[in-house]
Amino acid sequence: xxxxxxxxxxxxxxxxxxxxxxxxxxxxxxxxxxxxxxxxxxxxxxxxxxxxxxxxxxxxxxxxxxxxxxxxxxxxxxxxxxxxxxxxxxxxxxxxxxxxxxxxxxxxxxxxxxxxxxxxxxxxxxxxxxxxxxxxxxxxxxxxxxxxxxxxxxxxxxxxxxxxxxxxxxxxxxxxxxxxxxxxxxxxx
Amino acid sequence: xxxxxxxxxxxxxxxxxxxxxxxxxxxxxxxxxxxxxxxxxxxxxxxxxxxxxxxxxxxxxxxxxxxxxxxxxxxxxxxxxxxxxxxxxxxxxxxxxxxxxxxxxxxxxxxxxxxxxxxxxxxxxxxxxxxxxxxxxxxxxxxxxxxxxxxxxxxxxxxxxxxxxxxxxxxxxxxxxxxxxxxxxxxxx
Numbered sequence: 001x002x003x004x005x006x007x008x009x010x011x012x013x014x015x016x017x018x019x020x021x022x023x024x025x026x027x028x029x030x031x032x033x034x035x036x037x038x039x040x041x042x043x044x045x046x047x048x049x050x051x052x053x054x055x056x057x058x059x060x061x062x063x064x065x066x067x068x069x070x071x072x073x074x075x076x077x078x079x080x081x082x083x084x085x086x087x088x089x090x091x092x093x094x095x096x097x098x099x100x101x102x103x104x105x106x107x108x109x110x111x112x113x114x115x116x117x118x119x120x121x122x123x124x125x126x127x128x129x130x131x132x133x134x135x136x137x138x139x140x141x142x143x144x145x146x147x148x149x150x151x152x153x154x155x156x157x158x159x160x161x162x163x164x165x166x167x168x169x170x171x172x173x174x175x176x177x178x179x180x181x182x183x184x185x186x187x188x189x
Numbered sequence: 190x191x192x193x194x195x196x197x198x199x200x201x202x203x204x205x206x207x208x209x210x211x212x213x214x215x216x217x218x219x220x221x222x223x224x225x226x227x228x229x230x231x232x233x234x235x236x237x238x239x240x241x242x243x244x245x246x247x248x249x250x251x252x253x254x255x256x257x258x259x260x261x262x263x264x265x266x267x268x269x270x271x272x273x274x275x276x277x278x279x280x281x282x283x284x285x286x287x288x289x290x291x292x293x294x295x296x297x298x299x300x301x302x303x304x305x306x307x308x309x310x311x312x313x314x315x316x317x318x319x320x321x322x323x324x325x326x327x328x329x330x331x332x333x334x335x336x337x338x339x340x341x342x343x344x345x346x347x348x349x350x351x352x353x354x355x356x357x358x359x360x361x362x363x364x365x366x367x368x369x370x371x372x373x374x375x376x377x378x
Contacts, residue, residue: 029266029302032258058248059267066252069221077218078248113218 001041001175004153005188007034014181018128018156019100026153027060027125038175039067042123042151045173049148052118053077055140057096057107057132061124064153068123076123077113079139082106092142096135099128107135109143116144127152127174130161137170154178157189190230190364193342194377196223203370207317207345208289215342216249216314227364228256231312231340234362238337241307242266244329246285246296246321250313253342257312265312266302268328271295281331285324288317296324298332305333316341316363319350326359343367346378 013021025031042064054076056065062078069076083105087093091108098105114120122136133150140147147170155162155174158181165172177189202210214220231253243265245254251267258265272294276282280297287294303309311325322339329336336359344351344363347370354361366378 023299024301028269028299029264030255030258031264032255035255036259059251059269062248062251063255066219066221066224066255069219070225075218075220080217080248110212110217112213 001038003034003037004041005176007031008154008176008178008188009186012186014183014186018159018181020126020154020156020178020181020186022125022154026063030063032063035063035067038064038153039071041175042068042121042173043071046121046149046151049121050119051121051148053114053145054121054123055079055109055114055136056123057081057136060126064125064151065123068121068151072121077109079107079109079136082108092139094135094138094142096131098131107132107139109139111143114140114143114145118143118145119148120145121148122150123152124150125153126156127154127161127165127172128156128159130159130164133161133165149173151175156181190227192223192226193230194365196220197343197365197367197377198375201375203372203375207348207370209315209343209345209367209370209375211314211343215252219252221252224252224256227253227342228260230364231257231310231362232260235310235338235340238310239308240310240337242303242334243310243312244268244298244303244325245312246270246325249315253314253340254312257310257340261310266298268296268298268325271297281328283324283327283331285320287320296321296328298328300332303329303332303334307332307334308337309334310337311339312341313339314342315345316343316350316354316361317345317348319348319353322350322354338362340364345370 065076149171157177254265338360
């Protein structure tokens with residue numbers, strides 16, 4: 001997606017530890033127009049699919065999930081993170097390791113909002129090692145719903161997530177794939 | 190706002206501890222059409238004001254902030270919650286006590302995204318004791334920006350938040366004000 005790639009090259013900042021900071025337009029301050037365009041583009045890429053619901057994880061996937069849900073005319077659900085505590089019987093639950101934060105957390109969705117036979121499009125801002133996407137896929141599959149595919153705004157293509165998802169047979173669409181990044185610059189496929 | 194009030198009466202659930210559960214349409218599964226209408230209504234109520242940016246706190250204020258920002262054609266910012274850790278020099282920071290979760294947390298916004306002289310509309314899903322709204326107002330005022338007003342989707346009018354904000358002279362617009370709620374039902378002004 002041209003506008004997203006250009007924006008990353010213009011305003012993205014590379015920090016130590018393989019962190020790409022996009023907090024001026026995606027995940028702290030949000031450019032609503034860009035987010036509207038992101039919804040349009042993800043819709044275009046999955047328009048051949050039946051999508052009944054969009055699923056993301058709080059927090060920074062929420063604007064994109066809203067934007068995509070509007071285009072498909074369906075509700076969206078944001079899975080919740082829990083650092084600890086018991087999980088009740090009314091929740092689907094999985095565990096996700098965050099490499100960014102070096103912690104294992106639980107991700108939950110109410111059983112009311114994922115239903116057998118539904119077609120679920122998974123959306124997130126970043127795809128790096130794939131842990132968050134695999135966690136969401138696990139939640140969808142626990143419910144008996146179908147994973148239509150995974151849409152990521154930004155894929156760190158030098159990490160394993162994309163290949164893991166493709167090898168498992170999931171359809172993946174990344175709007176901007178970062179081939180390489182360091183303090184000297186960012187190279188996008 | 191009629192559609193929101195009707196939806197709360199139809200799908201809202203009252204739990205022990207003054208909790209109003211609206212997770213089937215606002216803060217877990219989200220009805221994007223209702224959220225679009227909420228943006229229209231908040232815009233209508235503040236259309237006489239100059240708004241340069243919309244501010245909310247993660248997580249459940251984000252869809253409404255997006256919806257409002259689109260109407261005003263401005264960016265939105267979501268303040269981030271931190272349970273602990275040092276706050277760097279590049280962040281505005283305040284403390285908010287969550288009665289729901291019985292914990293004190295820090296709320297931060299990068300200094301890059303609140304600027305002296307800007308006009309900021311504060312948006313959140315719930316207004317109860319006003320702690321989150323007061324925290325956001327504190328962040329805005331630390332930056333030297335102006336608080337245009339506070340828009341809440343749902344005000345628990347039997348708690349103090351609304352009065353505290355009005356007494357301090359802030360303009361408050363609540364789309365649905367809950368007068369009373371218990372297991373027998375919900376009464377909305």
